[in-house]
Amino acid sequence: MFGNSTPVHSRQNGVHPDLERVIERHMTSVWRAPAHEPSQHAFLQWLTRVDVATRPLVLDSGCGTGASTRLLAERHPDSLVLGIDQSLSRLGSEAEEGVQIAEQAWLLRARAETVWSCLQMRNRRVANHYLLYPNPWPKPEHLRRRWHCHPAWPLLLGISETIEVRSNWSVYIDEMATALRLANRHVSLVADFRPDSVLTPFEAKYLASGHSLFQVKAKPG
Numbered sequence: 001m002f003g004n005s006t007p008v009h010s011r012q013n014g015v016h017p018d019l020e021r022v023i024e025r026h027m028t029s030v031w032r033a034p035a036h037e038p039s040q041h042a043f044l045q046w047l048t049r050v051d052v053a054t055r056p057l058v059l060d061s062g063c064g065t066g067a068s069t070r071l072l073a074e075r076h077p078d079s080l081v082l083g084i085d086q087s088l089s090r091l092g093s094e095a096e097e098g099v100q101i102a103e104q105a106w107l108l109r110a111r112a113e114t115v116w117s118c119l120q121m122r123n124r125r126v127a128n129h130y131l132l133y134p135n136p137w138p139k140p141e142h143l144r145r146r147w148h149c150h151p152a153w154p155l156l157l158g159i160s161e162t163i164e165v166r167s168n169w170s171v172y173i174d175e176m177a178t179a180l181r182l183a184n185r186h187v188s189l190v191a192d193f194r195p196d197s198v199l200t201p202f203e204a205k206y207l208a209s210g211h212s213l214f215q216v217k218a219k220p221g
């Protein structure tokens with residue numbers, strides 16, 4: 001039922017002791033995992049349909065239903081806004097090929113890390129990168145699945161100018177802030193974050209359930 005979502009429970013109550021070691025390893029090695037071919041194909045096809053050269057790019061990675069992508073398009077009227085998610089059941093089947101939801105906004109089914117890699121290979125920058133309520137992976141042994149400790153972290157950093165992350169788990173945001181500071185980003189962190197208006201379905205669900213929300217924003221240092 002809407003409004004009865006349980007808060008994140010974890011055996012981990014603070015920044016993971018292995019955080020800095022894991023990040024250091026990812027920052028000093030090359031991630032050699034092959035690209036996810038369907039995501040690469042979908043993204044390269046989408047690139048042929050839009051003009052990424054003349055407008056700033058806004059990325060909504062893990063956009064879920066794409067509700068936030070629509071709102072971000074209103075917030076960034078001069079930008080090209082792309083919402084990506086790996087789940088077709090959340091996005092709707094049209095997003096398999098890329099679906100236009102506003103004059104300058106699109107949804108695409110793709111794995112985020114493959115899209116980041118494609119952007120990096122083409123020297124494309126993301127002016128504003130949103131990671132809104134990413135899966136928290138709260139088990140301590142799943143640290144490497146959180147974006148800031150994922151092998152794709154250097155890619156995310158390499159393509160992104162402003163980064164904004166929101167979560168209902170304070171530890172995720174504290175870790176993300178630590179990772180962004182290690183990358184010499186200028187970080188602002190808001191605990192007990194109250195959005196002016198709701199941006200995503202998960203945000204709506206967590207607010208209705210009385211959860212505290214947390215936000216970190218980072219700009220190039």
Ligand SMILES: C[S@@+](CC[C@H](N)C(=O)[O-])C[C@H]1O[C@@H](n2cnc3c(N)ncnc32)[C@H](O)[C@@H]1O
Binds near residue numbers: 200
């Ligand atoms: C907790 S939901 C949040 C969805 C949305 N941002 C919101 O706040 O309503 C996390 C989303 O991330 C997506 N996701 C997880 N890993 C992903 C990946 N590697 N690439 C693309 N999407 C991913 C999931 O499919 C899911 O829709």
